[in-house]
Amino acid sequence: MVILLRTTQELEAERSKxxxxxxxxxxxxxxxxxxxxxxxxxSEYSTVYFSIFVNPxxxxxxEDFNRYPRTLExxxxxxxxxxxxxxxxxxxxxxxxxxxxxxxxxxxxxxxxLGLSTDLEGKIRPGHxxxxxxxxxxxxxxxxxxxxxxxxxxxxxxLVIKKMVKDLNMPVKIQGMPIIRETDxxxxxxxxxxxxxxxxxxxxxLSKTLKSLHNxxxxxxxxxxxxxxxxxDYLADKNWNYLEMRDSETFSxxxxxxxxxxxxxxxxxxxxxxxxxxxxxxxxxxx
Ligand code: PAF
Numbered sequence: 624m625v626i627l628l629r630t631t632q633e634l635e636a637e638r639s640k641x642x643x644x645x646x647x648x649x650x651x652x653x654x655x656x657x658x659x660x661x662x663x664x665x666s667e668y669s670t671v672y673f674s675i676f677v678n679p680x681x682x683x684x685x686e687d688f689n690r691y692p693r694t695l696e697x698x699x700x701x702x703x704x705x706x707x708x709x710x711x712x713x714x715x716x717x718x719x720x721x722x723x724x725x726x727x728x729x730x731x732x733x734x735x736x737l738g739l740s741t742d743l744e745g746k747i748r749p750g751h752x753x754x755x756x757x758x759x760x761x762x763x764x765x766x767x768x769x770x771x772x773x774x775x776x777x778x779x780x781x782l783v784i785k786k787m788v789k790d791l792n793m794p795v796k797i798q799g800m801p802i803i804r805e806t807d808x809x810x811x812x813x814x815x816x817x818x819x820x821x822x823x824x825x826x827x828x829l830s831k832t833l834k835s836l837h838n839x840x841x842x843x844x845x846x847x848x849x850x851x852x853x854x855x856d857y858l859a860d861k862n863w864n865y866l867e868m869r870d871s872e873t874f875s876x877x878x879x880x881x882x883x884x885x886x887x888x889x890x891x892x893x894x895x896x897x898x899x900x901x902x903x904x905x906x907x908x909x910x
Contacts, residue, residue, distance in 0.1 A: 650675070656802070656810075717762075726758075744887075756787050802899070817895045
């Protein structure tokens with residue numbers, strides 16, 4: 624069963640009927656990456672809440688909130704197909720008709736995860752992660768999930784949410800889910816639809832570069848300096864917004880003692896910013 628709810632009042636009434644639930648927050652315009660989160664949630668919970676809400680608070684003044692694709696009918700058909708693989712399951716889709724359903728006029732709080740929110744992606748998009756943390760906080764309050772599922776493609780977002788939940792002692796487990804890629808390596812994203820066929824082909828530079836850095840490091844901390852040198856060479860191409868290695872847990876630039884690192888990148892393809900990352904587990908020589 625798939626139930627579509629358009630108001631917070633309906634959501635609260637429905638939520639009072641369920642005990643433990645999984646939750647998948649999205650902005651809609653769904654693709655297989657979102658559906659992999661839903662299917663994982665359905666494999667763990669018989670009831671899953673799924674939000675479709677284009678959050679105005681996470682768009683900057685020069686970012687096109689109005690142009691973000693709204694494709695509810697298509698989204699619901701993908702959700703129904705996924706739900707039908709799990710007999711007796713229930714998916715409650717919360718797609719509020721009006722942003723005031725999520726952010727009532729009387730509420731003017733902002734959740735800000737200091738430090739992490741203004742680093743790297745947050746430096747380029749000021750206020751973006753405050754908007755994300757604020758909406759996710761509000762959606763958690765409404766859906767009261769036991770586990771919430773986030774794609775690791777937005778790795779910094781995943782860390783921001785984990786930190787918010789830890790700092791505010793929220794009783795929800797945050798489950799990071801693997802990046803889903805096309806067979807040629809391009810990470811799935813709602814933004815890929817804006818690419819021309821030529822741009823799509825050229826976008827492979829992103830996953831290929833991450834893979835080549837991954838192979839250079841090849842799990843050995845001794846190879847980090849070699850990878851760092853390669854990064855400096857790659858950055859001669861000014862289409863990289865950034866290409867950096869960070870500690871996967873602390874997000875620190877200092878990876879001298881890291882056991883796991885994440886290589887994070889954004890490549891500018893025309894007007895589209897393509898975001899991707901790759902995890903590397905490191906072995907360190909015995910001392
Ligand atoms: O990753 C997204 O789609 C959004 O940032 C999220 C988590 C749904 C918040 O609006």
